[in-house]
Amino acid sequence: MKKLIILFMALVATVGAFAGNLSAKHGTVKDSYNFWFYDPADSVQSSDAKPLVIFLHGRSLCGHDLNRVKRYGTIDAIEKGRELDAYVIAPQNPGGAWKPSKINALLEWACENYNVDASRVYVLGMSLGGYGTLDMVAAYPEKIAAAMAFCGGSTAKEFDGMSRVPLWIVHGTADAAVPVSASDKVVAGIRQTGDDSRLIYHRIPGMNHSRPARFFYLKESYDWLFAHSLNDKDRTVNKDLTFSTDLLATAYKDLSRSRARRTTASATASTTSRTARTAKAAISSQTRSSVKKETASKSKASKSASVKKSGKKTSSTRTRHSRKNG
Numbered sequence: 001m002k003k004l005i006i007l008f009m010a011l012v013a014t015v016g017a018f019a020g021n022l023s024a025k026h027g028t029v030k031d032s033y034n035f036w037f038y039d040p041a042d043s044v045q046s047s048d049a050k051p052l053v054i055f056l057h058g059r060s061l062c063g064h065d066l067n068r069v070k071r072y073g074t075i076d077a078i079e080k081g082r083e084l085d086a087y088v089i090a091p092q093n094p095g096g097a098w099k100p101s102k103i104n105a106l107l108e109w110a111c112e113n114y115n116v117d118a119s120r121v122y123v124l125g126m127s128l129g130g131y132g133t134l135d136m137v138a139a140y141p142e143k144i145a146a147a148m149a150f151c152g153g154s155t156a157k158e159f160d161g162m163s164r165v166p167l168w169i170v171h172g173t174a175d176a177a178v179p180v181s182a183s184d185k186v187v188a189g190i191r192q193t194g195d196d197s198r199l200i201y202h203r204i205p206g207m208n209h210s211r212p213a214r215f216f217y218l219k220e221s222y223d224w225l226f227a228h229s230l231n232d233k234d235r236t237v238n239k240d241l242t243f244s245t246d247l248l249a250t251a252y253k254d255l256s257r258s259r260a261r262r263t264t265a266s267a268t269a270s271t272t273s274r275t276a277r278t279a280k281a282a283i284s285s286q287t288r289s290s291v292k293k294e295t296a297s298k299s300k301a302s303k304s305a306s307v308k309k310s311g312k313k314t315s316s317t318r319t320r321h322s323r324k325n326g
Contacts, residue, residue: 098132211243
């Protein structure tokens with residue numbers, strides 16, 4: 001039985017070793033948002049500080065059900081097989097505009113509780129999340145190493161902060177949900193500061209509102225973010241990585257292979273889980289068998305004692321009768 005218990009514990013440990021840890025956080029940070037937190041698999045073993053990625057969703061995912069946040073974006077990309085050696089925060093906005101102060105509270109929480117490289121914090125978002133991304137950059141340019149905003153805009157009145165951060169903005173001219181003029185306005189504001197050297201703006205003809213979501217699944221998007229640090233001299237923007245609309249067509253291509261690997265891992269985990277359940281059942285069965293045998297043994301012993309007692313009683317009765325008759 002001891003061997004079965006050891007086997008069961010080993011199998012459970014194996015199942016948990018396949019990927020990083022994704023956990024839902026409700027009310028963890030006061031006066032902020034509920035959020036998903038992704039902790040990469042080797043963060044406990046590694047002494048190296050890791051980057052932090054903050055993903056901000058669009059209006060369609062607002063509410064009070066964190067599972068909605070997994071419909072698209074960075075967390076969904078990870079679950080589909082995108083490997084990121086970084087911490088990830090994916091908050092849920094209950095409704096209304098994203099509040100930079102609340103996003104910053106999550107950033108501070110992560111830095112206080114995990115080994116985050118504070119010089120490599122990144123924000124990316126789409127639609128309402130694009131607004132949140134640019135507003136966050138405007139409010140905390142000294143904390144954000146680089147940012148990506150897709151089909152969004154900004155409520156900021158000042159653009160000096162944005163001009164100090166490597167920034168990549170993408171918007172399609174056929175966007176019927178958020179007009180491309182929203183990004184045009186931001187770009188114009190940054191250029192009016194006299195320094196747009198850190199800005200990359202892709203104004204894509206014919207692109208609709210939903211297609212930019214593919215950027216969340218591209219390895220190149222995260223490579224571009226990770227190429228920047230607050231410690232970079234003059235915080236120059238990395239223009240070595242090039243993008244094209246054709247690249248978006250391949251957004252899920254390598255994920256299909258990653259998904260296949262993940263499926264294999266999941267299948268292995270499933271098989272292991274079934275084996276674990278079998279081992280657990282065996283332990284339970286053996287336990288029931290032991291209890292049954294012990295009960296039977298006690299019952300037999302009880303009956304034997306009863307027979308002996310009865311025998312003694314009968315013998316005593318016969319002796320009394322014999323003496324009385326004699």
